[in-house]
Amino acid sequence: MTDALDTIAQLYINDGLTDEQIEQQIAVYQPLSEDIRELILLAIQTKADGPAVAEARRHLAAAREILERDRETGPYGTRFNDSGRFRNWGNAAMGLRNPLAALHHIEEGPDGVRADFELNAAYEGPAGHTHGGVSALILDQILGDAVRSAGYPGMTGTLTVRYRRRIPLGPLRAEAKLDRVEGRKAFAVGHIADSDGICVEAEGIFIAPKWMIEQRDSFDERPRPQ
Amino acid sequence: MTDALDTIAQLYINDGLTDEQIEQQIAVYQPLSEDIRELILLAIQTKADGPAVAEARRHLAAAREILERDRETGPYGTRFNDSGRFRNWGNAAMGLRNPLAALHHIEEGPDGVRADFELNAAYEGPAGHTHGGVSALILDQILGDAVRSAGYPGMTGTLTVRYRRRIPLGPLRAEAKLDRVEGRKAFAVGHIADSDGICVEAEGIFIAPKWMIEQRDSFDERPRPQ
Numbered sequence: 001m002t003d004a005l006d007t008i009a010q011l012y013i014n015d016g017l018t019d020e021q022i023e024q025q026i027a028v029y030q031p032l033s034e035d036i037r038e039l040i041l042l043a044i045q046t047k048a049d050g051p052a053v054a055e056a057r058r059h060l061a062a063a064r065e066i067l068e069r070d071r072e073t074g075p076y077g078t079r080f081n082d083s084g085r086f087r088n089w090g091n092a093a094m095g096l097r098n099p100l101a102a103l104h105h106i107e108e109g110p111d112g113v114r115a116d117f118e119l120n121a122a123y124e125g126p127a128g129h130t131h132g133g134v135s136a137l138i139l140d141q142i143l144g145d146a147v148r149s150a151g152y153p154g155m156t157g158t159l160t161v162r163y164r165r166r167i168p169l170g171p172l173r174a175e176a177k178l179d180r181v182e183g184r185k186a187f188a189v190g191h192i193a194d195s196d197g198i199c200v201e202a203e204g205i206f207i208a209p210k211w212m213i214e215q216r217d218s219f220d221e222r223p224r225p226q
Numbered sequence: 227m228t229d230a231l232d233t234i235a236q237l238y239i240n241d242g243l244t245d246e247q248i249e250q251q252i253a254v255y256q257p258l259s260e261d262i263r264e265l266i267l268l269a270i271q272t273k274a275d276g277p278a279v280a281e282a283r284r285h286l287a288a289a290r291e292i293l294e295r296d297r298e299t300g301p302y303g304t305r306f307n308d309s310g311r312f313r314n315w316g317n318a319a320m321g322l323r324n325p326l327a328a329l330h331h332i333e334e335g336p337d338g339v340r341a342d343f344e345l346n347a348a349y350e351g352p353a354g355h356t357h358g359g360v361s362a363l364i365l366d367q368i369l370g371d372a373v374r375s376a377g378y379p380g381m382t383g384t385l386t387v388r389y390r391r392r393i394p395l396g397p398l399r400a401e402a403k404l405d406r407v408e409g410r411k412a413f414a415v416g417h418i419a420d421s422d423g424i425c426v427e428a429e430g431i432f433i434a435p436k437w438m439i440e441q442r443d444s445f446d447e448r449p450r451p452q
Contacts, residue, residue: 010354011354012353028276028279029272029279031283032269032283035283035287036262036265036266036286039289039293040262040325042290042297043258043262044315044323045298046293046296046298047296047297047298048295048296049296050253052293052295053255053258056288056289057258057289059285059286059288060258060261060262060265060286060289061261062282063282063286064264064282066279066282067265067278067279069278070278071271071273072271072272073271074271074347075350075355076271076347076350077350077353078352078353088353090347091357092349092351092357092359095270095350098266098269098350100348100349121301121316122316122318123318123326124301124316124317124321124324125317126304126381127236127301127304128236129301131363132366132382132385133319133365133366133367133385134318136362136366137357137359137362137363140358140362144358155352155358155389155392156358156389157388158386159358159362159386159389160384160385160386162384163383163385166381169301
């Protein structure tokens with residue numbers, strides 16, 4: 001436990017970038033992730049035959065060779081700068097550089113957080129529908145954002161997801177808010193809805209490790225992603 | 227509810243492929259997905275500068291143009307053939323053609339199911355660690371596989387995930403088994419462990435829609451993916 005948290009603290013670093021440098025990185029790397037997101041979908045949907053796929057793979061290998069020339073090898077971690085901009089760009093649910101991430105913008109308001117997003121065929125579980133586990137991933141992220149946004153950042157202790165009905169693919173909205181706080185535990189509730197209403201709801205208990213509380217208190221602004 | 231289930235049933239189809247054709251598709255499309263999986267990681271890890279990324283993106287656009295010439299546009303669904311081979315190749319957790327999928331082989335035994343897998347930096351949540359929601363996605367899949375493997379396929383009703391400690395990235399094992407059955411509800415339990423033991427555990431309630439029971443009974447063999 002302690003080792004794991006030490007590792008997190010090590011990857012929670014001020015990398016000293018200026019805001020301008022961060023904007024430059026967004027301009028370079030966000031379109032790259034969008035390209036790869038489209039390729040994920042094509043990996044599932046293409047009907048190209050063997051020779052055509054071989055030709056496409058030669059282009060992918062060329063792209064890979066270029067991108068590999070100068071690369072990191074470990075996880076992205078959480079990076080921030082002196083102006084308090086946080087970047088979880090590798091995050092599997094909402095990382096700006098992660099082509100897996102389903103969430104692109106999480107809106108924080110006085111009553112909680114919400115995100116409008118669209119799931120394509122890469123997020124399928126039951127035929128033609130969103131994978132129940134993908135909705136759990138999104139709910140884990142947005143419930144965690146709700147407690148952080150309310151001033152009680154923590155890591156998931158327990159997540160309970162209740163499926164009212166099948167979740168379609170396509171446009172969806174996730175919403176979450178802080179329910180209550182007990183000591184170091186923050187309780188959040190939330191759901192994912194389509195245009196007909198709630199499909200799946202969740203409650204989560206988030207627990208703040210001490211280093212996170214200390215880290216938080218060392219800034220004027222609360223940590224917020226990106 | 228009925229509409230959603232009708233849609234699932236529509237996408238649960240016998241496409242008449244021979245086993246040989248299925249093997250040919252695996253040989254063509256699995257390496258493509260592996261290439262794109264590596265590009266996902268590079269999207270997060272590359273330090274290539276603007277001109278180099280632009281050059282890489284030209285190659286990605288060329289690959290995309292080839293793969294788009296002949297493509298499907300909707301979800302993959304669940305496809306099967308006369309010999310009873312099922313393919314959920316678009317599945318977000320274990321689809322053979324889905325570069326998002328973390329699970330590549332799920333082993334079914336008399337005491338349940340298990341999967342050895344490895345999570346790279348694309349599955350990150352807390353700095354340097356597996357996203358809690360990714361573990362929920364994997365647990366949803368493997369608990370569902372456990373009830374299906376035991377003869378009680380169903381869709382997730384409730385999933386409860388308890389995090390004992392942070393989940394590292396790297397090699398992990400997921401295990402799950404049927405706990406008990408009550409009417410159309412099958413209860414499963416499972417966990418994800420690293421080399422030091424269990425990191426996160428889950429219990430799930432899976433409910434069988436009627437069409438799924440009918441579909442199941444129409445085969446000699448129970449539906450099994452791939």
